[in-house]
Amino acid sequence: DTLATALADASASPWSPAWTPTHTAWEGTEDEAEEGIGLLVQSAEGLDLDSVVYSVQGDLQRATAWARLPASLGGITVYAVHLDHTDAATRAAQARQTAVHAVVQTAPDLDVLLAGDFNAEPGTATHDAMLATGFLDLTADLDAGRIDHVFVHRGADWRATNATMLFDGTQGPVVSDHPGALVELTRAEGEPTTVTTITASFDAGWGAWM
Numbered sequence: 001d002t003l004a005t006a007l008a009d010a011s012a013s014p015w016s017p018a019w020t021p022t023h024t025a026w027e028g029t030e031d032e033a034e035e036g037i038g039l040l041v042q043s044a045e046g047l048d049l050d051s052v053v054y055s056v057q058g059d060l061q062r063a064t065a066w067a068r069l070p071a072s073l074g075g076i077t078v079y080a081v082h083l084d085h086t087d088a089a090t091r092a093a094q095a096r097q098t099a100v101h102a103v104v105q106t107a108p109d110l111d112v113l114l115a116g117d118f119n120a121e122p123g124t125a126t127h128d129a130m131l132a133t134g135f136l137d138l139t140a141d142l143d144a145g146r147i148d149h150v151f152v153h154r155g156a157d158w159r160a161t162n163a164t165m166l167f168d169g170t171q172g173p174v175v176s177d178h179p180g181a182l183v184e185l186t187r188a189e190g191e192p193t194t195v196t197t198i199t200a201s202f203d204a205g206w207g208a209w210m
Contacts, residue, residue: 018049056093058084081116092125099133107195110155155193
């Protein structure tokens with residue numbers, strides 16, 4: 001809410017925040033705080049934010065949060081991502097769950113964008129999991145050592161016209177250990193993509209079915 005108020009004052013237009021808690025950081029220290037993940041959009045319309053806690057977890061509980069943006073902002077579904085920071089296998093599993101969840105939630109139009117801190121550089125299993133699920137890295141032309149990424153599904157009718165690093169000491173001051181990635185999007189026809197849904201059932205024993 002504080003950031004939304006500051007942005008509204010600076011831009012003379014309303015901003016709507018949506019946030020969900022994920023874990024307690026720095027527990028037991030003077031910096032202890034409840035952390036979470038969310039979206040902040042330049043709009044007077046509120047966001048109907050939803051989230052899912054990952055089935056594979058590391059030291060801190062992680063989740064992804066998503067919402068469909070208002071029609072005034074294109075109506076695309078956006079996922080906010082912050083994956084595990086300690087274990088590569090856990091990160092890759094969380095990336096796969098995020099990608100599959102996004103495809104299932106938005107098929108057949110696949111009008112979906114995923115962005116955030118993946119804690120993984122290009123070429124790692126985490127990054128490759130996104131590409132293997134049909135996502136395009138809109139930040140691919142930026143610093144090869146970055147761990148923050150913006151992906152759009154190849155079937156979505158959106159493509160990047162520009163990607164720039166911000167707050168990295170060159171474009172603006174350094175304000176975080178994660179420089180910002182500004183990606184400008186435009187409407188463009190996506191690739192023809194078919195999503196096949198497979199429903200499986202089996203006898204779980206004792207007369208129970210799943």
